[in-house]
Amino acid sequence: MWSEFAPVQVVAWRMLSRLRNEGWAADSLDILYLDDETLEWAKKTGDHEQDGTVEFHQDSNGTRLFEGDTVVLVKTLDVKGSTLSAKLGTVVKNIRLVHDNTEQIEGKVEGQTIVILTKYLRKG
Template sequence: MSIEKQLIERSNSSCELCSHNNNLSVYTVPPHDQQTIETSVYVCQTCLDQIEKKEQLNASHWRPLSESMWSAFPAVQVLAWRMLNRMRQEAWAADNLDMLYLDDETLSWAKKTGDHEQDGTVEFHQDVNNTRLYDWDTVVLIKTLDVKGSTLSAKLGTVVKNIRLVADNVAQIEGKIDGQTIVILTKYLRKG
């Protein structure tokens, strides 16, 4: 039987974290990369996006952790512990963390990524109007910019198509102007 079928049976066809039953998939809990029934959970897309920090945490979505944290399966326990830690500023999450007990091996697994040391805030690339930017978006410059190390001057109103987000800096994107790839600060552009 495939791992997904085993997880569907184990979870009764619902998310093992929030109990929703649509748009479900197998998620292997880091730092493991080999998908096994012991290292994987069955989760909905909303949980997955927030776990992987592709979307901001929505604390009300995670209220069912109060029940799912008691799962008999270590992979579910690890994710519940990590997510409760990311929301520890919420009173209900802090209370659940105080009650949750993980054996030494499971706690060690939960701490391995260091995710519990961060808060739930996720930063995204945003333009001057706080509109979220994505790879391949089109943006417009809101200020004339002189490009360092070049004679190129990017004029106010210049359209930059097919941008790429700089992975380790949410204040920067890459784009081509006059055939030259340059780094542009997000505070000087708006989504087109």
């Protein structure tokens, strides 16, 4: 952040802005000086207007889920629009994350792709 090069200053400002909920990052932002033109450039992404939190897909125990993980159902689920009932303990392999909703994943149960709420599964 102490670089004399404006692009490095902009990247430092943006990274610190994303982490501003951390005490050390807020302290660093307070002492970081950018001239008006460089600060305007740094603000073009709009990162500073967001709350700085990032949400991840998590199972019922709070464990982070990733693409391709294997999960186990912790509740018997009736699949809407189908006669399929996904039983408690069913293993779902190679899941896909629903990118616009952190509370949902996609997986195959009995050959059928279904959407499952993350609160009904645990990482297996």
